Amino acid sequence: MSWDDLDDLTALDADPEVMRFLGAPRTRAEVVELMPGRLSPSEDAIGLGFWCGIEAGAEVEPRDRGRFAGWWCLSLEGPGLAELGYRLHRHAWGRGLAVEGSAALLEHGFATVGLERIIATTMTVNAGSRGVMRRLGMRHTATEVLTWADPLPDADQGEVSYEITRAEWAAAR
Numbered sequence: 391m392s393w394d395d396l397d398d399l400t401a402l403d404a405d406p407e408v409m410r411f412l413g414a415p416r417t418r419a420e421v422v423e424l425m426p427g428r429l430s431p432s433e434d435a436i437g438l439g440f441w442c443g444i445e446a447g448a449e450v451e452p453r454d455r456g457r458f459a460g461w462w463c464l465s466l467e468g469p470g471l472a473e474l475g476y477r478l479h480r481h482a483w484g485r486g487l488a489v490e491g492s493a494a495l496l497e498h499g500f501a502t503v504g505l506e507r508i509i510a511t512t513m514t515v516n517a518g519s520r521g522v523m524r525r526l527g528m529r530h531t532a533t534e535v536l537t538w539a540d541p542l543p544d545a546d547q548g549e550v551s552y553e554i555t556r557a558e559w560a561a562a563r
């Protein structure tokens with residue numbers, strides 16, 4: 391991810407369907423505020439951060455760099471522990487891209503960065519995100535109902551947590 395992606399990232403977060411389980415759609419100014427945190431992970435988060443996915447191929451729009459599909463991230467949560475995240479444009483949904491990009495990040499996290507464990511969380515009702523975690527071989531570890539100042543619809547059904555260890559990832563390859 392870089393500042394060159396700002397237009398695409400703004401369009402992504404402006405879509406209420408994309409943000410359905412994440413919060414209110416964002417303005418460009420709000421996305422700009424998020425960029426420094428995304429582009430400059432802490433010093434101990436070596437090898438982690440945010441990546442954008444660009445589709446190539448004959449059927450995509452005639453743009454030099456292909457069509458922006460969305461982003462994936464690994465954020466440091468503790469020693470040897472990172473959280474996986476992803477957000478795709480509607481046009482990219484339902485084609486296995488979230489799993490494809492996430493699988494590449496699991497490989498990067500375990501094989502290159504040397505992580506021990508990768509976790510992910512989502513709203514209980516976010517079936518698409520849970521489908522990605524299931525397809526990656528992640529285990530459901532907890533369901534928690536949290537208290538929010540301004541809860542999203544179905545927040546009362548809670549948040550689910552998933553994880554996969556390096557040993558589990560290696561055994562499933």
Ligand SMILES: CC(C)(COP(=O)(O)OP(=O)(O)OC[C@H]1O[C@@H](n2cnc3c(N)ncnc32)[C@H](O)[C@@H]1OP(=O)(O)O)[C@@H](O)C(=O)NCCC(=O)NCCS
Pocket residue numbers: 407408409411412460476477478479482483484485486487488489490511512513516517518519520521522525
């Ligand atoms: C959630 C999201 C990343 C899924 O992306 P995607 O590329 O469509 O997912 P994939 O095609 O890789 O599908 C992975 C699995 O989930 C299932 N799945 C995907 N969307 C689904 C949905 N809406 N309902 C039920 N299952 C769904 C797929 O069928 C697939 O399982 P299968 O192979 O057993 O059939 C995408 O919808 C998105 O970006 N949503 C908005 C942002 C968001 O909610 N991000 C996650 C926040 S925690």
